Amino acid sequence: MPNISREEVAHLARLARLAVTEDELDKFAGQLDVILQSVASVGEVAAQEIPPTSHAVPLRNVFRADEPRPGLSQQQALAGAPAVEEGRFRVPRILGEEA
Template sequence: MPNISRDEVAHLARLARLAVTDEELDLFAGQLDAILEAVAAVGDVATDDIPPTSHAVPLTNVFRADEVRPGLGQQQALAGAPFPEEGRFRVPRILGEEA
């Protein structure tokens, strides 16, 4: 199934929010293709009758008591922010001309 094209890699990079360069597209296209070809072997044994395992330790509905606990204060929460402003996270615009 592999044979991943340069265009497909560009599409993946867009989905993953990675502004990759042209050189990276060439490099990654070849490498992703080689990796996918190697790992496609999982299809050889994954028959319909086998249930999937998503987690090694199957635990469901792990709850803790709903109690008030100390959390981060505003200053702590903003301490690592790239550009805090007036006690808030300043972020670039999320709406734009791009229809």
């Protein structure tokens, strides 16, 4: 079934935000191929009429009251940040949607 090329690995890595190296592209292409072949057997199961299970327990309608709960202080929120400026998380320039 699957046959994962270097290009596909590169595409997946881009989607997953992984700056993989050239060596890794080769290595992962082979490994992903093996992994996906080994899991492809799920396709053998006749399951057309079977409903999918997204949750292991059959719970419904779990809601919270609309009441404020204490959160974090600004200092706590920013404590783990790689960079901070003016009470905000400082991040590298964003290549945005806007022109």
